[in-house]
Amino acid sequence: MARPNPNEVTKIGVIGTGVIGGGWALHFLRMGMEVVAYDPGPNAKEKLMSMIENVWPTIEKLGLREGASIENLHFVSSLEDMVLRVQVIQENTPERLGAKRALFAELDRITPPDVVIISSTSGFPMTEMAVDLQEQPERFVVGHPFNPPYLMPFCEVCGGERTSQDVVDWTAEFYEAMEKQVAKMDKELPGFIGxxxxxxxxxxxxxxxxxxxxxxxxxxxxxxxxxxxxxxxxxxxxxxxxxxxxxxxxxxxxxxxxxxxxxxxxxxxxxxxxxxxxxxxxxxxxxxxxASIDELVQERDDCLIRIMQTLNEYRTEKGIKR
The missing domain is CATH 1.10.1040.10 (N-(1-d-carboxylethyl)-l-norvaline Dehydrogenase; domain 2)
Structure with missing residues (x-):
């Protein structure tokens, strides 16, 4: 399977479906994509579906791309199943360096060669996570979002010592096609920018x-x-x-x-x-x-949408690009 152009991706794998992974799943669903999710945690599928059902009304307020639907989510029971069905992977597992190294080594071994593998890590440089990669380390890259990914329009992209510049550029263009503002970093830095x-x-x-x-x-x-x-x-x-x-x-x-x-x-x-x-x-x-956590999340999301809409309306009216 040849790597698609960044703006032609239609199928994405999401590994880890907690707060960040679930948020990414929501965002990609909103973009009209097919999402194949994998998480071996207990009741992971049920938790993800509950999150999606709770947040989908907010997603609808943002506006849906053509074809956007909860029905485009597929939860699978193995990494092997997921990697063969997708064009790019967004990894969102807990911030444990040893576990990420082991996972990346497995993904490197079983994932088709043209699939870019992006990590949502909030602090580990890709160079540290990629030490055990033997096949294609050049396709592993960091794509760090801000929470919640389905709402915050910013993402940091940073490659490791063995990441190819082509993959860094491809990832930045992919996120831009997904309506993100992207900071493409020139050097690795623990914690990145934000x-x-x-x-x-x-x-x-x-x-x-x-x-x-x-x-x-x-x-x-x-x-x-x-x-x-x-x-x-x-x-x-x-x-x-x-x-x-x-x-x-x-x-x-x-x-x-x-x-x-x-x-x-x-x-x-x-x-x-x-x-x-x-x-x-x-x-x-x-x-x-x-107020409960769910109520605070709703307040945050509703207010963020209004702020972003107001800023976008003003900047569009004035022709400001920022």
Missing amino acids: NRLQEAIWREALYMVKNKECTVEDIDKAIIHGMGLRWAIMGHCLTFHLGGGQGGMEYLLDHFEDSLDAPWTRLKAPELTQELKDDMVQGCLNQANG
């Missing part, structure tokens, strides 16, 4: 709660009603460009150069004491105000 940025904020948040400097609610208010509103429009760097006034980023960098050495950040992770864990958990429960 998670490294999130981790810096996360560690600062943990320190502020640990030191009783503010509450969990205060931290989230600062993001929701402060920088988060700006980030949805322009991102961090372009926002700071505006912070320099008419002088832009050049003025801002010159103006704040000395303060960059100020001890504002504490990037080494704090010890997760029981007290800190309790404070973080209680702070989140306070914010949830009795």
